[in-house]
Amino acid sequence: MRTFDYARADTPGNAIKAAANGQAMYLAGGTTLLDLVKLDVMQPDQVVDINRLPLKQIETLPDGRLRVGALVSNTDLARHAWVREHYPVLSQALLAGASTQLRNKATTGGNIMQRVRCNYFRDGISPCNKRQPGSGCAAIDGLNRSVHAVLGTSEHCIASHPSDMCVAVAAIGAKVTVQGGTGSRDIDFADFHLLPGDTPWQEHALQPHELITHLTLDAPLPGSRSAYLKLRDRTSYQFALASSAVILVLDGARIAQARIALGGVGTKPWRARQAEQSLVGQTASAQAFEKAAELALQGAHAYAHNAFKIPLGQQAVIRNLRDLTA
Ligand SMILES: Cc1cc2nc3c(=O)[nH]c(=O)nc-3n(C[C@H](O)[C@H](O)[C@H](O)COP(=O)(O)OP(=O)(O)OC[C@H]3O[C@@H](n4cnc5c(N)ncnc54)[C@H](O)[C@@H]3O)c2cc1C
């Protein structure tokens, strides 16, 4: 058995101080951390419980943005009236994730920080560059069907980013506010998650012991409609094989603005900017949607068992666009 110290913090400053030494990790809902500690994949020597920090508010800001505390639960965010009205894509993405019990515990900050679902990462013994830098990647020549990516992969890691919420947030646009020993800073959500490249163990832009305090979502596009479509092996309690978050502003039958992000297929929440640009000014049509879907998966690289994710990802885009404009 591996032991660790436990501390409970009541202010962000105290949490950061408590985490300043050794392999400390913050405990929010615990739905990722506790599993991975039990599997001996995450090995904190100190766990800092942040559940008493005053970070549970959802506030609308005067400029139309939405400020979400890092400890707002996935359920509370999904059920928030303003989110349901202005960001249905976010509400739907959250409700498509995990189970009711997990969403009640899981937090906004923890969801952004959740770890990959690659079996070789989680088994604690296979070669895995993410868990043990330099050990190799068992997935590249192994079973790489459902939780492995076709976009943004490298020769060192091909695990897909598992979050549904983050796909919606990528389409919406947001800033992640983090606090460290020397103050607060904002990180663009698009820059928060890192591609694996040569350093797959570096998953995000946080400095050691920085704490996420808020997620601030961009103001909704006036007149927009949005939806999240998740395609998976089973229709509940399952990670996405491919998913799409789409936000559209229509001017009659013409598409005036478009935002598209993909899940299940990328090593990070995947914003498809070229696909978006291809739609602007177009009349909503099967041809325009197919072109956008092709651009969304441009550059995809398939592995032995996940080639099907390329057409599936395209279909996730096409179907979402079709339903939103029907
Ligand atoms: C069976 C199962 C099924 C699931 N299915 C889905 C699914 O379909 N879709 C989906 O998107 N997700 C799914 N999940 C993942 C789930 O959404 C995440 O486990 C959850 O969002 C993590 O939030 P948490 O608050 O429990 O994080 P924790 O487990 O508490 O923390 C996770 C990580 O984030 C760090 N952390 C937490 N809060 C902060 C903070 N404020 N600042 C800095 N670091 C922080 C922790 O130190 C830890 O490293 C599933 C999980 C399980 C167990």
Ligand code: SF4
């Ligand atoms: S895909 Fe990434 S997480 Fe999975 S075994 Fe390879 S390096 Fe590890």
